Amino acid sequence: MEHVSNYLTPEIKLSCYQDKFFKSEIVFDQHMLVWFISGETRIVQAEATHLFGSGDIFLIPRNKPATIINFPKDGLPHKTVVMLLTTDVLRKYYQQFSVTTNITAVPKIRSFRNHPLLESCLVSLIPYFEMKDRFPPQLASLKLTEAISILRTIDPEVDSVLANFDDPHKVDLIGFMEKNYMFNMPMEKFGYLTGRSLSTFKRDFKKAFNTTPQKWLTQKRLELAHYQIAEQKLKPLDACYETGFENLSHFSFAFKKHFGYAPTSIASQKHHWHTDLRLTRG
Structure with missing residues (x-):
């Protein structure tokens, strides 16, 4: 570059x-x-x-x-x-x-x-x-x-x-994470933006979501990517970059591991679903 x-x-x-x-x-x-x-x-x-x-x-x-x-x-x-x-x-x-x-x-x-x-x-x-x-x-x-x-x-x-010189105040963790999970930031930065130290952030996260931040973030990003590709017709590459993944190969591997099929197969799957639906209605 x-x-x-x-x-x-x-x-x-x-x-x-x-x-x-x-x-x-x-x-x-x-x-x-x-x-x-x-x-x-x-x-x-x-x-x-x-x-x-x-x-x-x-x-x-x-x-x-x-x-x-x-x-x-x-x-x-x-x-x-x-x-x-x-x-x-x-x-x-x-x-x-x-x-x-x-x-x-x-x-x-x-x-x-x-x-x-x-x-x-x-x-x-x-x-x-x-x-x-x-x-x-x-x-x-x-x-x-x-x-x-x-x-x-x-x-x-x-x-x-x-004219606002304040550091971020402690905010509702669930609300913040639900809005900002697609951004690939270090955990320290998530903590800072929610008004918490790293250790407090991890403790509060476990209490709120009953899992680790990394597992939760990966699942949420994959679900968003699936929606963008299947419903919003985004290309897998665009969905990869808009949901916080670093590169297409890592995204494709994680996607297939989670859903059981590659992101590139969604378009053809949807075509088969629509064909089957027309045949059923006929």
Whole structure:
């Protein structure tokens, strides 16, 4: 996989994927503001699946599990400008304001397609990626401040996301796991996002589900994949990547072991079922 990241600063980069696609399950530790130059991204979250392409600008909130699938498109690589709106940067920014916000329990991706103010801010960074000289830190600070100020101007509710510096609170374990089991994260991250240490997470999980997290996660992901292939007509490869499996061979092996047949056989099975049903009705 050919991936190049050109950093102006640790918070500002130009990211480029040249290969067919790149997939990752991820929980961002910081908010990310992304402007698409070319290519396409599918972001799968518990509540919805988002598709972004050239010209799109969106904000991905921190501590939100997601499956990210990046594609080239129209012969062009997957290319984006990314700003990390870190907790340190945001704390410093919000010190000058007295902000009262309604904290959003489950922040969602916020989309700002082709917004002229945001686009001009992010487009203005492009020439700097060609410079050989070091990008001035004070200019980076100004650019980050400009982006945050524009976000607050065009989205009055964005403070509920950006000005929330709390770590995840202890949440209902069953509800959280039922919504987020398709994301392939370390157990430590599941624990953190539910407000628990790893040992407390495992203990509470055993009490809630009467099994280990890994066994439960594998079964839930396989059941979801079966539904996606059989009912939603997804290709096995797409179902594999959208349900938290790392590669197709591992997914196919686990699927056949659990259900007794390969994921590729579902389409032909459904055809036989429909044929048998017509014959019975006839």
